[in-house]
Amino acid sequence: MRSERVGGAVTWGLLGAWAVHDLEELATVPWWLRRNVPELRKRFPRVPEGVWRWAESMGAAEFAAAVGVMGAVVGTASAAGQLTGGRSGFYQGALTGFGLHGLMHMAQAAAVRGYTPGSVTAPLVVVPFTLWARGRLRKAGVLRPARPRDAVAGLAAAGAATVASHLVARRLLRPARRPS
Structure with a gap:
């Protein structure tokens, strides 16, 4: 394998792809849950x-705060990838987890036989980006061998x-307790 440089599109691209995907989730999760949980509770006892x-x-508000926290995690993974030329185990693990997360969204949509939050960007952004980035890491000679345990x-x-x-x-959104 020849060694090539891994650029920011591969490393910081993880954060960008994640942001696109999570914008879909931010726009849909709260109303989707309110609308669908009663029926899902019956269908999946x-x-x-x-x-x-x-x-x-x-x-x-809680969902948005959770997305912000996750953004910090994904941003840190992307930075680790950039600093190491894509070699970071944390970055590569986050990339793998992101791709598998996309597959889970697709499986959820299949299980409910309809739209679920994240199921539009999963096949259009998440999975293709993950496959492309893994290909770039492989071409650069820095992708760790894929193992089931990974x-x-x-x-x-x-x-x-x-x-x-x-x-x-x-925890962040819990009302502060006042001393009695």
Whole structure:
């Protein structure tokens, strides 16, 4: 493999693709949840009730704050990628997690047989960007070999970052307690 330079389109492109995708989610998640959770609760009775209660309790401000927290994570991953010429394990893991996240959106839309937030940009932006960026990393000779455990780790990290961003958002938006 010949070694080529990995440019900002590959590394900072992760942040850009993520921003496009999350703009769709920002515009659709709050109303979509209000409209669809009651029906989803009936169609998918095996989903724990706590998941449905959490989804119903999430407001637009909390979701926007969680997106901001996740943006900081993705921005940090992109910066790590830029600083290392794409070699950063954190960057490559975030890229893998982002692509798998896109596939999850597509699977969700298939499961509900309709639109779900993120399902438009997943096949148009998320998956194509991920494949293109991985191709550029491979061409530059810096892509780590793909292993099933890396895919699992990427999905787990993306899931953990999502949960953490929502927990931070709830904490940030919780009314301050006044001393009694």
